[in-house]
Amino acid sequence: MPNQAGVQLFSDTEIEDKLPLCNVALITSTALINQTLDALLAATRCCREVVLVGASTPLVPDMFGSAGVSLLSGHSRRRSRPGFASGK
Numbered sequence: 001m002p003n004q005a006g007v008q009l010f011s012d013t014e015i016e017d018k019l020p021l022c023n024v025a026l027i028t029s030t031a032l033i034n035q036t037l038d039a040l041l042a043a044t045r046c047c048r049e050v051v052l053v054g055a056s057t058p059l060v061p062d063m064f065g066s067a068g069v070s071l072l073s074g075h076s077r078r079r080s081r082p083g084f085a086s087g088k
Contacts, residue, residue, distance in 0.1 A: 012036065019043035025050045029057040029074065041067045 010018055016039060019025055025044045029052050031037035044050045049070045057074030
């Protein structure tokens, strides 16, 4: 059930059923740390856009080229502002 802001949260098992129904998937790069990224990316094969977001996002498009990730959004220590990298 959505909260007052219209946001609905899903469990790990529910999300793998919901992601294939999405056009755009925003995935926090914490999924790299907790080792759930592979399963999430497998569930996004039908998505038009897949975006990895967060400070832990490696801004290296070549790492995700075959995974269908279209945009990386994170933070570069070499810059004082957020960075973006295209994966497609």
